[in-house]
Amino acid sequence: MTPRLSRRLVLLLLAALAACRSAPPSPSAPPAPPAADPFQPIVFVHGNGETAALWMTTLWRFESNGWPRAKLHAIDMPYPLARDDDTKPQDGRNSTSEAMQFLAAEVDKVLKATGASKVVLIANSRGGYAVRNYVANGGGAAKVSHVVLAGTPNHGVWADVRNRPDNEFNGAGPFLTGLNAPKGPNGEEVTPGVRWMTIRSDNNDKYAQPDGAWIGAKGTPTNVFYDGPALKGAQNMVIVGADHRELAFGPKAFAGMFRFVTGRDASSTAITPETSVVLDGKVSGQGLNNEPGKGSFPTNLPLAGATVEVYACRLESGERNGPAVHRKTVGADGRWGPFNASPRTFYEIVVSAPGYATTHIYRSPFPRSSAIVHLRLERIADVDRDARSIVTLTRPRGYFGVPRDQVELDERSPPGGIPPGVAGVSAAKLKLLDAPNRAVSGEFNGERIVGRAWPAADNHVVFLELTY
Incomplete structure (x- = not known):
């Protein structure tokens, strides 16, 4: 016959086990290590x-x-x-x-x-x-x-x-x-x-x-x-x-x-919008080489004295929707903000400084705040001086791949200068020879930006800058 525990003995054993589980640790036991910071810098x-x-x-x-x-x-x-x-x-x-x-x-x-x-x-x-x-x-x-x-x-x-x-x-x-x-x-x-x-x-x-x-x-x-x-x-x-x-x-x-x-999956790769958005960043420029024929080089040094203006603009035409909503002359730290932005508004950011082209940057709405909306000024290259307007569609966080991506600039798909095969070009430049001051659109895989073609003869350049 198989031995069987009495009901009373089973209850006693369960009570003892529960007491062991709830008992405080021995005073001599080492303390438990602190939990690791789940959000390291x-x-x-x-x-x-x-x-x-x-x-x-x-x-x-x-x-x-x-x-x-x-x-x-x-x-x-x-x-x-x-x-x-x-x-x-x-x-x-x-x-x-x-x-x-x-x-x-x-x-x-x-x-x-x-x-x-x-x-x-x-x-x-x-x-x-x-x-x-x-x-x-x-x-x-x-x-x-x-x-x-x-x-x-x-x-x-x-x-x-x-x-x-x-x-x-x-x-x-x-x-x-x-x-x-x-x-x-x-x-x-x-x-x-x-x-x-x-x-x-x-x-x-x-x-x-x-x-x-x-x-x-x-x-x-x-x-x-x-x-x-x-x-x-x-x-x-x-x-x-x-x-x-x-x-x-x-x-x-x-x-x-x-x-x-x-050690765990992200809850989402999507970007959660904020109701209140504050933007800031640094304005920088180009250094000049002492070596003959070497031209200039990009820097991330602050460009004091630059002027930044921000305009809300219309998605369908790129036209300004009223006067500047933000204006600042940059100080020694190079910061152009803070600017309280609308997370649903398309913006034109205009940057000017002595020795540089006046740069018009058209951007999609910013869903969240950022202190690294950096702006780097450039000069018009000699090879582009024949253009009535110079418009560049740029994708800083990726390249344009053909036929991988759907890319369009001024209704040309794909724009010139993007070779097929391995994706390796992040900017497509368009030299407009017709009248400036018209709408120019750029699109990449569903992100669409419309800007205005400002005249190169007056030392203006235009960027349609993609976010994604």
């Missing part, structure tokens, strides 16, 4: 020649998933271009060492401001070089928990010791071979002690191509392949069809970043 690093403004929609997506705005910090390298030769000073360009030092200082600022012990670093393209160098050689391993490298050419844009060996983008040069040297017993390419993730395209990244067409050497092997951004020892994510910038700024990239950093 994140520092975002832009790519070659770019600005912090490219991270705007990514920040919005993190905010829409509960991330505190005060813990999201996109940096601006003062001189964002890489040197032709990393070992030689060059006007308006920074070295790998200078980029690393600037990033290190920014991380320390964020740690001090937030009281956190570590940050997350998320970088696009060349920005990943500064991140890797900082973690490996600048003390960053003790201050960084996670790294995301989006489209970073970790094995170079080309790899050939005979071709500009001291350029940082040469995968066979000393900078990248040093970063990629095997580490640990498994020969990993990443610095241990930090969690690493790379994001790459299957075959649509212009800087991860076996042929040198996108670096001015069509028909010449680069010795770099589609998987060039991947690293041994990292979690390597592939986004099919994504271009070089979409690997950082697209919704699928955000979903991968969020999952990697938090």
Whole structure:
């Protein structure tokens, strides 16, 4: 006969078990570790020649998933271009060492401001070089928990010791071979002690191509392949069809970043609108090279004395809907705001400064606040002086792909200057030879902007700037 417990004994055992579960811990037991901060500060690093403004929609997506705005910090390298030769000073360009030092200082600022012990670093393209160098050689391993490298050419844009060996983008040069040297017993390419993730395209990244067409050497092997951004020892994510910038700024990239950093899926990749929107940003310009024939170079330095005006405009015609709703002469900090905007209004932002073309930027409504709506002034190129008006459709957070995308400028689809195949052009310029002061429309995959064609003869240029 199988022994059976009495009902009374079962009840006693259940009561004892409940008492054990609810009993307080022994005074000698160590305290439970504090819960990890679910919202670590994140520092975002832009790519070659770019600005912090490219991270705007990514920040919005993190905010829409509960991330505190005060813990999201996109940096601006003062001189964002890489040197032709990393070992030689060059006007308006920074070295790998200078980029690393600037990033290190920014991380320390964020740690001090937030009281956190570590940050997350998320970088696009060349920005990943500064991140890797900082973690490996600048003390960053003790201050960084996670790294995301989006489209970073970790094995170079080309790899050939005979071709500009001291350029940082040469995968066979000393900078990248040093970063990629095997580490640990498994020969990993990443610095241990930090969690690493790379994001790459299957075959649509212009800087991860076996042929040198996108670096001015069509028909010449680069010795770099589609998987060039991947690293041994990292979690390597592939986004099919994504271009070089979409690997950082697209919704699928955000979903991968969020999952990697938090261990859970984002509730949505959509951007949640705010009822009250405040915009601000920095006005910057171009530096002039001392070397003959080198022209100018972009900077992220504040352009004091510039004037910014903002007009509400009509979607169907681009015409101004009344007087300026905001006007400011920029001070030493370069800031053009704050500006209280309507989240449902299309805007024309007009920027002028001595020595530059008056720039008219037409923008879609801003669904959320942003302090990184940066504005960079330019000059009219000599080759464009014959135009009655110069209108450029620009997509800062991605490239135009044909036939992948639906792109239209002034009812021309696709606009001139966008080659088919690998997506690698972020701007389409139209030189109008007819009368200026008419409506000009631009459209990309459903985002439509209408502006006005201002006269180039009066030193005006026009940008239809896409947000997505």
